[in-house]
Amino acid sequence: xxxxxxxxxxxxxxxxxxxxxxxxxxxxxxxxxxxxxxxxxxxxxxxxxxxxxxxxxxxxxxxxxxxxxxxxxxxxxxxxxxxxxxxxxxxxxxxxxxxxxxxxxxxxxxxxxxxxxxxxxxxxxx
Amino acid sequence: xxxxxxxxxxxxxxxxxxxxxxxxxxxxxxxxxxxxxxxxxxxxxxxxxxxxxxxxxxxxxxxxxxxxxxxxxxxxxxxxxxxxxxxxxxxxxxxxxxxxxxxxxxxxxxxxxxxxxxxxxxxxxxxxxxxxxxxx
Numbered sequence: 376x377x378x379x380x381x382x383x384x385x386x387x388x389x390x391x392x393x394x395x396x397x398x399x400x401x402x403x404x405x406x407x408x409x410x411x412x413x414x415x416x417x418x419x420x421x422x423x424x425x426x427x428x429x430x431x432x433x434x435x436x437x438x439x440x441x442x443x444x445x446x447x448x449x450x451x452x453x454x455x456x457x458x459x460x461x462x463x464x465x466x467x468x469x470x471x472x473x474x475x476x477x478x479x480x481x482x483x484x485x486x487x488x489x490x491x492x493x494x495x496x497x498x499x500x501x
Numbered sequence: 502x503x504x505x506x507x508x509x510x511x512x513x514x515x516x517x518x519x520x521x522x523x524x525x526x527x528x529x530x531x532x533x534x535x536x537x538x539x540x541x542x543x544x545x546x547x548x549x550x551x552x553x554x555x556x557x558x559x560x561x562x563x564x565x566x567x568x569x570x571x572x573x574x575x576x577x578x579x580x581x582x583x584x585x586x587x588x589x590x591x592x593x594x595x596x597x598x599x600x601x602x603x604x605x606x607x608x609x610x611x612x613x614x615x616x617x618x619x620x621x622x623x624x625x626x627x628x629x630x631x632x633x634x635x636x637x
Contacts (some may be wrong), residue, residue, distance in 0.1 A: 385632065385635060388632045392628070403538065409603050413605060414601075414602045414605050417597075417601045417602060418598055418599055418602075419607055421594045421595075421597060421598045422594075424594055425590060425591060425594050428586075428587075428590045429587060429590070432583045432590075433583070434584050434589055435583065436579050436583040437579065437584075439575070439578075439579035439582075440576055440577075440579055441570055442575075443575035443576050443579065444572065446571075446572075446575070447568060447569075447571070447572040450568045450571075451565070451568055452566050454561065454565060456570065458557070458561045461557050462554075462557065465550055465553045465554055465557065466550075468549075468550075468553070469546045469547070469549070469550040470546075471516065472542075472545070472546040472549060472550075473539070473542040473543060473545075473546045474540075474542075474543070476542035476545055476546065477538055477539060477542050480538045480541075480542075481538075484522050487522070487538075487545075488522060490522075490536065490545055491520055491541070491545070494545055494548050495548075497519065497520045498519050498520070499519070499520060499521065500519045500520065500530050501521070501523045501530070
């Protein structure tokens with residue numbers, strides 16, 4: 376039996392060699408393909424990680440942005456309130472000022488003369 | 502034209518900026534407009550009110566601009582932080598991919614290919630020689 380196999384191998388050594396060579400080439404190509412797939416998988420995993428990180432970064436940015444907008448809204452609201460309060464205060468001051476002027480006129484006319492001169496630069500005529 | 506010039510000259514010499522205080526039934530020293538005390542008080546107080554309102558408006562507009570600027574700054578800072586982290590992450594991932602892929606490529610580096618090639622020639626030659634020896 377062994378003799379027969381040996382004779383067969385010796386007779387068809389080129390064919391056997393060719394088959395072996397094909398097997399080697401096939402094995403090598405499989406190895407290369409596996410490496411390419413591995414490289415692709417690494418790139419894919421990297422991209423997935425990047426997307427995941429970018430998503431979390433984007434969420435964080437949106438949170439910070441919302442915080443800033445909320446702070447802006449609160450500050451603007453406070454400013455509006457302050458502005459309105461100051462306007463009311465000015466109205467009250469004007470009203471009080473008018474009363475003071477009228478009172479001054481009744482007490483001392485010279486004061487209103489002085490005020491008109493100082494405020495509008497008018498010249499008093501006796 | 503001459504009439505207009507004369508009118509202008511008259512206006513400039515008229516006592517348009519003069520004022521006086523008159524009591525009831527007292528004749529006025531010049532032709533003009535008589536204002537009641539509350540009206541004068543209104544005029545005087547209005548002057549101060551306008552000034553205060555103007556100051557308030559300036560302050561309000563400045564505060565508004567400041568707040569808007571602060572908002573823009575905060576948003577930009579958030580964007581900068583995100584972009585910096587994004588940049589670091591991308592660079593780290595790229596480095597990782599490059600290192601791993603370089604390791605894969607090194608496995609099939611040229612010097613090993615030459616070894617394989619030489620080994621194949623030697624092995625093939627030896628096999629051929631051996632078989633030839635056996636068949637003779």
